[in-house]
Amino acid sequence: MSSRPAEMGGAEMSSRCLTSLRIWQLTVAVCVCATTGDALLAAGYPQARGQRPGTLAAHFQTRPDSPFAAVQANYQAGGYPCAPQASCAPSAPYTAPETPPQPLSNTAPPAAPQYNFSNAPSGLVPSARTVAANGGYIDPAIVETQLRFRYDSAYGFNRADRAEYFYSTWTVFGGKTPPRDMGPNDNIDAQFFKLYYEQLVMDDLSLFIEAPIILNNPSGVPGPGPNTSGFGDLNAGFKWALYETDTTILTFQLKNYIAVGDPDKWLTAGHASIEPGLLFLTQPADRWTIEAELKDWIPIQGGVNPRNGRDFAGNVLSYGIGAAYAVVDNSSLSVAPVAEFVGWSVLDGQKTDYASSGRLIGPVDASGDTIVNGKFGVRIGFGKDTCDPTKQRDSIYIGYGRALTGERWYQDILRAEYRMFF
Template structure:
């Protein structure tokens, strides 16, 4: 079975580039330029964001231990029966602070409510995320940013609130201004677990590639004569994909028994559609996501967020 991708090269490359990030062009972008609701923004800055997700119908919730820890006994035999469907809601509080004109630090704190078909409902604090992002290259129309996100196993894995393992996720984030009303944003991430539940079949968790592209087009723009107030309404379309490079999942074998399968090679693609209203430093986003492939993290998701940028 393939071993998880080493993160040493990623970390060394990104940290070296971040140390050189001060040699960039004059700032042409700000956090108010971002429109996407699911892709990570390439614009470092200072902001406080509150986000709510409500997702429905995850038939394989322990797939590669991406959502929560596998429910297995010490012998490796899966607990019977396997979950067949999980709905969940998450509340996220995100704080990002600029420590320089081109570098910011962030923390993302989630609270999760899980609604399985078989097990009892549960709720509580999930896995805390912290990270750093910094501009690597910037021009009048483009920006390329490096990001490192670390997932701490603060959620109780036995209650389906976390993965019970630390994870590091290096990423490249890119944005391009296509016109005065249109912005393209994209991401490429490598979710790399540092630990895993181990069973006779192998390691449950494994590296996952995440990639996405989104386009925001302003349907309405307004700027006061003094420039002290701006308003815009933006239609946002995003496509996000995940490719699992290694890992396992628990699935039902019979109505009362479960089995473990290999999910290496599974690919999930979602379409996300939403509206963002931005007024000066304040921004509100409402969107809907739908799975476009047979493999899913969920079939449907609703997202709402409010952010203040400063």
């Protein structure tokens, strides 16, 4: 028996390879000569993050003069053990060798030869993941250890407490913010500084946390109030890759929002919430990537309007799709323009409404509100990955987004981020 690092995967094999089996992360292949009983058993695991794939192979030969001896010779010379040219034609009856058995020796056996799977059929060698997440607004499906710094500057929040998705509503309507001066108005600009860290804890599973600092600049009516700043609500959760090949990833993500922002400074939604979702990433053609997401934001113990007993906070379904094309893609630099379209549909909840004069009308039904934004930017990758020099470890994204519908969270948004994979 011998073992050595090699790349192996599941399998188009010759007729002499009777079967191959994929068990979770393990691929097992059995090559056997039905006539002579010779066999080769190989078990391989795919490439883990930052590691090389590996294979353990064992060759069992029952007859020294069998046709599989040629296979063994090819195997030791660096060829693939299940070479198509091997045959299982019947051979002459087996005759025991005349050389008597040699006595056991205390001498250490010679070092096992190093085998090479470079000649293996391409179908048996899985390539490492080649697809990259280039989007700037759609959550990336890649499950990886990474660090991200993000800056957003959003202008023109006009119904900021809609479903208590971004901000809590006024106290008089069941929210956590003080009345009037610090309550939501019809024109707010805000800046968000966010630090995100994701840690791979096992293959296909990661944990993450994100902490924001928020700067609010209300300038509308009624009563703009002072500018405020401070820590906003945390979010933390996990990502689990449900399906992954070298060019396609489908990931389940669960975010948990924790209301730690100061309600007196209007830095919180005022309640906890959870957001399960599916993230998708694929590379349909060379240099092209497509990303998509579908998420459901669910408030927990949100505001309840005491005037009508209805929940002010409500479910918000979000979805998006985007595409990127790498106009430059080499070992030292990648440049990929990105176009994304992201939408939100408010399933229930309320929002504070205003007359055109700025007069406060009060809470109205927000269910059915649909918001769609167009997001356009570029991702630039640089810095070689230590495990794969063809990939960039670091990247920056710069982009602009604008509301395409009458209903909106904000009218315009600028985003810049720096992302680093480990």
